[in-house]
Amino acid sequence: MDMKDIYMKEYEMLVKAYEEAGEDATPFKDANFATLAVNGDKVLASKGTEGIEMEAHTREDGVIEAHIKVKPGAKIKYPVHVCFGMLPKEGVQHVISYIDVGDGAEVELVSHCFFPNAVRVEHISEGYITVGKNAKFIYGEEHFHSDSGGVIVKPFAKVHVLEGGEFTNTFTMKHGRMGELYIEYEADLEKDAKATMLTKVYGKGDDIVNGKEIIRLNGERSTGIIKTRVALRDNATSEVINITEGNAPYSRGHVDCTEILLDNARATSIPQISATHPKAKVTHEAAIGSVDKKQLQTLMARGLDEDKAIDMIVQGLLK
Amino acid sequence: MLLEIKDGLVEADGRRIVQFANMKIRKGEVHALVGINGAGKSTLAYAIMGIIPLSSGKIVFKGEDITHLSISERAKRGITLAWQEPARFEGITVEEYLRISNRYESDDAIKEALDMVSLYPKKYLKRELGESLSGGERKRIELASIYLMRPELAILDEPDSGIDMLSIYDVIGLIKTINSRGSSVLIITHREEMAEIADRSTLMCAGTPIITDTPVKVSRIFRDRCKSCDEHDYKEKNREECG
Numbered sequence: 233m234d235m236k237d238i239y240m241k242e243y244e245m246l247v248k249a250y251e252e253a254g255e256d257a258t259p260f261k262d263a264n265f266a267t268l269a270v271n272g273d274k275v276l277a278s279k280g281t282e283g284i285e286m287e288a289h290t291r292e293d294g295v296i297e298a299h300i301k302v303k304p305g306a307k308i309k310y311p312v313h314v315c316f317g318m319l320p321k322e323g324v325q326h327v328i329s330y331i332d333v334g335d336g337a338e339v340e341l342v343s344h345c346f347f348p349n350a351v352r353v354e355h356i357s358e359g360y361i362t363v364g365k366n367a368k369f370i371y372g373e374e375h376f377h378s379d380s381g382g383v384i385v386k387p388f389a390k391v392h393v394l395e396g397g398e399f400t401n402t403f404t405m406k407h408g409r410m411g412e413l414y415i416e417y418e419a420d421l422e423k424d425a426k427a428t429m430l431t432k433v434y435g436k437g438d439d440i441v442n443g444k445e446i447i448r449l450n451g452e453r454s455t456g457i458i459k460t461r462v463a464l465r466d467n468a469t470s471e472v473i474n475i476t477e478g479n480a481p482y483s484r485g486h487v488d489c490t491e492i493l494l495d496n497a498r499a500t501s502i503p504q505i506s507a508t509h510p511k512a513k514v515t516h517e518a519a520i521g522s523v524d525k526k527q528l529q530t531l532m533a534r535g536l537d538e539d540k541a542i543d544m545i546v547q548g549l550l551k
Numbered sequence: 552m553l554l555e556i557k558d559g560l561v562e563a564d565g566r567r568i569v570q571f572a573n574m575k576i577r578k579g580e581v582h583a584l585v586g587i588n589g590a591g592k593s594t595l596a597y598a599i600m601g602i603i604p605l606s607s608g609k610i611v612f613k614g615e616d617i618t619h620l621s622i623s624e625r626a627k628r629g630i631t632l633a634w635q636e637p638a639r640f641e642g643i644t645v646e647e648y649l650r651i652s653n654r655y656e657s658d659d660a661i662k663e664a665l666d667m668v669s670l671y672p673k674k675y676l677k678r679e680l681g682e683s684l685s686g687g688e689r690k691r692i693e694l695a696s697i698y699l700m701r702p703e704l705a706i707l708d709e710p711d712s713g714i715d716m717l718s719i720y721d722v723i724g725l726i727k728t729i730n731s732r733g734s735s736v737l738i739i740t741h742r743e744e745m746a747e748i749a750d751r752s753t754l755m756c757a758g759t760p761i762i763t764d765t766p767v768k769v770s771r772i773f774r775d776r777c778k779s780c781d782e783h784d785y786k787e788k789n790r791e792e793c794g
Contacts, residue, residue: 461641490641524638526634526638527638527639527640529600529602529622530634530637530638531651532621532622532623532626533600533602533622533625533626533631533632534626534631534651534652534696534700535623535626535627535631535651535652535700536623536651537623538621538623541623544643544651545640545643547642548640548641548642548643549641549642550642551642
């Protein structure tokens with residue numbers, strides 16, 4: 233069996249495992265979708281479509297380096313799907329992505345981080361992203377983990393949004409235990425640019441959820457929202473630092489963090505806002521506490537048991 | 552008798568919010584609970600639902616002592632409550648919320664419930680029950696949820712507050728419909744036109760139900776005596792005089 237066959241077999245295994253996890257693997261089979269599939273430190277597939285170039289390779293040091301380039305003006309009809317998977321129980325995966333969305337282009341990229349058998353897996357992801365003038369880039373990172381809690385996730389992204397550009401980022405935990413999360417995103421916005429960063433995580437057991445997200449509103453009329461929703465139970469802990477800087481006239485920023493604590497969980501939320509221009513406006517709201525009493529009583533008054541009511545409230549928050 | 556409160560006492564922060572509460576709700580009736588602000592009407596309603604515990608006394612529902620049951624257990628026995636200020640829910644749609652009340656109901660029944668409260672199903676079913684809905688809209692959804700649940704006893708805490716005057720008659724119609732579907736209804740209200748749809752009415756004063764009679768008679772006492780009482784601080788002697 234040559235290397236191509238081995239890679240193909242691994243690709244099929246990855247797609248099969250993904251389907252077995254209850255997810256739709258169509259994008260990884262359909263030619264209409266641009267895809268990138270990685271298992272461990274092997275690039276199994278890399279395929280662009282019209283308007284989008286994708287190239288990925290494994291460097292000598294084992295790091296995956298991916299380049300995604302969306303041509304100026306290209307409107308990519310179907311979301312681009314990227315699968316960063318690791319089927320073995322242990323290992324380290326380090327990915328560095330360079331994403332360049334050309335002026336006026338529009339694209340959505342969904343990154344499926346898939347570690348279904350993980351006992352001790354570390355996933356390090358570095359993203360260097362440029363969103364061109366009047367371009368639109370939606371980035372969704374979805375995590376599928378084992379229930380062991382043995383996954384360490386370290387996503388780091390540095391984003392530059394040019395004039396009139398829009399960047400939306402969503403980080404969600406779709407299945408399994410979070411493990412340890414150390415998220416670090418920062419975005420610099422030029423004139424009329426927009427950024428939204430949304431993180432939703434449910435920490436259980438002894439999970440650790442740490443996040444630091446920064447939006448710098450450097451351009452006139454730029455707007456940014458950082459929204460974090462964390463639910464923690466058992467002995468899970470979190471520390472969330474959300475920073476917004478208003479550095480230009482009429483720039484508007486908002487930080488919104490809600491954390492629900494159950495059992496012995498502990499959380500710290502640090503919303504940090506600053507302005508260096510008198511016509512900038514940045515605001516924040518943060519709340520940490522147990523499940524809202526009135527919500528709980530309302531659902532219980534409709535006949536839900538307390539545990540089910542709590543679960544529904546938490547799932548709603550993370551939806 | 553559907554529900555009976557016997558010598559109910561509710562204390563909070565060292566204060567007696569409800570005291571010497573004795574009240575009966577008959578099966579199949581619409582019963583209005585009236586009284587000035589601070590009379591203890593909502594507190595009594597919360598005590599029936601199990602949201603606030605009784606310090607002493609008991610609540611009997613269909614012959615069973617439910618004083619120490621949880622909110623869920625009371626709901627499963629057929630008691631529910633619609634809040635004066637309904638809760639907001641992030642990430643829960645109107646449809647999901649309504650399905651909690653009766654998960655066996657068909658899609659058509661869910662739509663019908665929204666129609667009953669004059670909310671267009673196509674516009675509302677998928678909307679989040681959060682910040683984007685006004686207080687009035689959430690209130691209507693709360694009533695739709697009661698309609699779907701078909702409880703044995705629906706406690707409606709000021710179903711007319713936050714709703715415009717024209718819609719009051721829609722709410723009155725809905726309460727009659729809920730009642731005609733087999734639910735007894737306890738309405739807490741300040742409005743005479745709302746109290747008048749009841750079969751019987753109870754006036755509360757300083758934490759105590761002091762008289763139960765026809766809505767007309769109770770409204771008259773409320774109008775004539777409680778208003779003047781409200782101008783002063785009400786005291787126990789007023790309660791005794793009124794009673």
